[in-house]
Amino acid sequence: MIRTLLIANRGEIACRIIRTARRLGIRSVAVFSEADAGAQHVLLADEAHPIGGPRAADSYLRTDRILAAAKASGAEAIHPGYGFLSENADFAEACAGAGMIFVGPPPAAIRAMGSKAESKRLMELAGVPIVPGYHGEAQDEATLVAAAARIGFPILIKASAGGGGKGMRPVLRAEEFVAQLAGARRESKAAFGDDRVLLERYLQKPRHVEVQVFADTQGNTIHLHTRDCSVQRRHQKVLEEAPAPDLPPALRARLHEAATAAAKAVGYVSAGTVEFIVEGDDAFFMEMNTRLQVEHPVTEMVTGLDLVEWQLRIAAGEPLPLPEAPAPRGHSVEVRLYAEDPAEDFRPSTGPLRQFHLPAPAADLRIESGVVQGDAITPFYDPMIAKLVAWGPDRPAALARLGAALAECRIAGIASNLGFLGRLVGHPAMLAAELDTGFALRHAAVLQPPRAAAPPLALAAAALEALLPPEAAPENPWDRRDGWRLQGAGSRLVVLAEGEALHRLRLVPAGAGWTGDLELAGRRLADGILQVVLEGVAHRVPVLRDGSAVQVSLPSGAWTLRLVDPHAPVGGEVAAQGRLAAPIPGRVVQMLVAVGEAVSRGQVLAVLEAMKTELRITAPADGVVAHVGCAAGDSVEEGAELITLVAAG
Structure with a gap:
């Protein structure tokens, strides 16, 4: 077994890996950026090394600094977690070159499945059904426009190198294609350093169903059942459950078989997830995530397994602990608690967690978080605060347990999606398992009601x-209230x-x-x-x-x-009528107007990138641009003036 493990990640997944390592008697080494110097994974690890500035590009994406920390600590293996370098074949090769075990699949498998286009080609050769689309190397605009017309609208643009919804844009009409293509390429370049895209037919009411697979170095490959991850916002998962409900047995068996075939086709090793688009009785391969998934706890809750332990044992050269998957027991549902404002189109929120209370873990409730009260949610990383994972003997019981847990949560100091999640798990359509990837948008009136006046x-x-x-009562009688x-x-x-x-x-x-x-x-x-x-x-x-x-x-x-103060002078805090400010810290990726230009209400004036999300700054009313306070490429703080508008005429 591995003796010393470096975790090349942060947040709740780093904490989770450290806890499993400790249970197995493995010494854990954390790495941290300047923004994470006091983070929970740093406090939990046996040893922790600084690796650079707060931006991921200056720390968690720096292979050289991570390897230097691993060498200095004497680590034998590096676990990449999920996100950052977890699906980076060059990083996996660099670990091997430094004489360290990469806890994950071989670089060749990462490359094969990391490219959506190449993975589609390989799956087609392996007999795994794929969605009709364009996965070619030619990336010029004319080729992509012609391919889109051939496939037919609606169409889905996807980043070839990406995941997590980054660089993904549905396009309903041909006249929108070029503008959406530019946005998808820009987002993909920012997230993955690669602006290549692929095109697929956009299915109308698909479910997102995935299969957990595991393979060892002896050639054994098994599946660990299905998960449904259909409930999403901005193409990113919000609620996941296992097993996927209401799948015909024949379709479920086909998914298990196809996922295992996909893993074997690329010589896979370690944990992986094969994702499918399911519509009716049809299932199409979507992509394979060559890492542990955020939603892996729901699989653990219904199988009783520790998937991180499996990863570590396989990385140490051991065979799979089981020859086949144990039958799933009961049902499990997970939600992701985010620092974001659903009433503002899920705009990320930053700041200190001034009040943060989660329910106590129990046999039927698992809590995973990398923050505690007083910690700050920064603009540098994903805004997930915690995962709540509930188990029940059946699906209704699991949802009820999760709803009760959410009711116990308290968060103050930042905006969160707590209310959204509470409404989601109790929604009649959720209870009836009427699932597809348009669920959140279709029920937005209930899940994201307009901000009501204070009751x-x-x-x-x-x-x-x-x-x-x-709380400390004043002694001075003149301070009485x-x-x-x-x-x-x-x-x-x-x-x-x-x-x-x-x-x-x-x-x-x-x-x-x-x-x-x-x-x-x-x-x-x-x-x-x-x-x-x-x-x-x-x-x-x-x-x-x-x-x-x-x-x-x-x-x-x-x-x-x-x-x-009722006696304060009036007008001191009134903001300029047309001043448009940055809602959170970020980087200006596009400035679409100039001084003197007339704009109309709802027109996109600028695009801001923050916390892995693109925010569009729109005109609140018709007017004329009087001042532009920044340019494309500038970094701006929260509240910084972007654009000032004045009334026309």
Whole structure:
């Protein structure tokens, strides 16, 4: 068995690998960027080495620095996790050249399956069905336009070198193709350093079903059943489950057989995932991920296996621990908790996790996270905060367990998709397993409702936060907040700003509470919880105060309200009407307008890349560009002025 293992990754997967290594008696070595100096995987490892700046290109993608850390630590093997260099054949070769074991498949298999075009060709030769499309080497625009016309619209553009939805664009009409092609190429180049694409027929209601495969160095290959990963946003998975529900037995058997054939066709070793597009009784090969997947815990929950342990044993030259897959037991569902705002088209969110509580792990609930309360979500990496994985004897029980776990979560300080996930796992169509890759978009009205105005309970909680003394009660009587006066009770005016709307609440002390615009009482409990008594009904409400901002979390959603001094001069905080600012730190990849240019409402003015996502900055109204504050290629901080518009005429 391997004695010392270096983990060339970060976050929850690095923590997971370290824990398995420790259980097996393997010494673990972590690497970290400047942004991750205090990260959980660094604290958990037996040894940790700095490898560069906060950007992945300066640290987690630096083969030379990772190998130097491995050599300095005496590591015998390197586990790449997922993402970063995990599917990089050159990195696998460099590990071998340095005399270290790469915990993964051979470089030839990575190359064969890393190119979507080449993998499609190999699968076709192996008899695995593929989606009709264009996988050729010619990449000039004219060739691709002609190929798209031949395949017929709608069509899907995919990055040849990529995964995770990067460089993937559905195109419904021919006139949109050239613009979407440019966007897909740009995104692919930024994510993978390669702008080659392939084209495929865009199926209307496909399911994303995958098969976990494993192979050893003795030539043995097995499957470990199916997973369904159809629920996605921006072509990235949000919910995964195992086994894939409602597959006809004959189709399930064909998927197992095709996945095993795909692995054998490229001489595969270690863990891999063969992904299929399934529509009706038809299944087409989509791609093979030559690494461990984010969603591997659902397979572990229904098989009772540790797939990281399997990887390490196979890397050490051992045969597969089992000759065939054990029968799946029960059902498992996983969701990915992201730092993003579903109400803003899943825009990533950055900042400190000022409040972060997850339910306690149990036999039927697995929690995987690389952060704790107080850690920061930075703009440099994927915004996933945690994975919640539930098990049940059947699918309804697993979904119910997951829903209960999500209800226990509390997050404040950043935006998250927690509410979205809660609505998702309880949606009638989810309970009925009516799954396809358009699920989230089709049910967006329920899953991503427009941001509603703050309800009375949210206003009451924010007002109570302003009225109650701090947790350490002040000794100075002049600091009292109860409106006490020498002659009769005085009133308090609490002004709460919700965007541009102002809520003015006049409250008068009455017994242990207040009356007036609200019948309100309450007290502070532990861990940032207020007991809010509104109109006689008591509620437990998580509240986070950050300066003048008060974030209130309710089962129906979260609202941030700002405490406004009612005596402050008006206008000091009013922003310029046409000032368009960067919503998060990022890099400007396109500036599409110039000073003096007339623009119309909804027109895309600039494209910002941040946290592996392209954000389009659009005009909020018709106008004229008065100022451009940056250029393509510039790095910008959150709040930096991008463009200023003025009214036409």
